[in-house]
């Protein structure tokens with residue numbers, strides 16, 4: 180199959196990728212760009228492990244084809260830390276035990292980041308609704324909701 184070229188801005192860096200049209204953004208990130216923080220849990224839009232921010236909105240990268248992402252600005256979980264320092268959100272997940280095995284965590288962080296971008300002071304119900312598309316087999320969810328609440332309290336203008 181003939182290849183196409185797409186351009187992405189990933190975590191602030193311009194990237195050019197030669198890929199095939201049917202390849203998903205998830206595979207482009209993980210396999211072409213070696214950004215393996217974004218996880219593949221179900222490949223069909225059910226688990227939220229593959230969430231990334233695309234042009235300001237969280238999307239399941241397993242459901243986005245490479246050509247649809249051409250020209251997009253993408254933030255992956257690797258883009259949340261700044262200069263090697265954990266963001267407030269990541270710090271809150273660590274302090275409130277918002278993860279166990281960690282497989283769902285990149286998606287949880289991205290959903291939470293998108294929530295806090297649009298709603299800096301969410302209620303518990305709003306946090307639950309925002310994370311409704313993210314499945315976790317380990318934590319029972321409560322520590323995750325507490326982590327997001329803590330991150331909202333820590334949030335500054337510069338750092339979510």
Ligand code: FES
Pocket residue numbers: 218219220221222223224225226227228229230239240241242
């Ligand atoms: S891997 Fe995309 S939603 Fe599960």
Ligand code: FES
Pocket residue numbers: 277278279280281282283284314315316317318
């Ligand atoms: S921490 Fe294991 S799936 Fe959520």
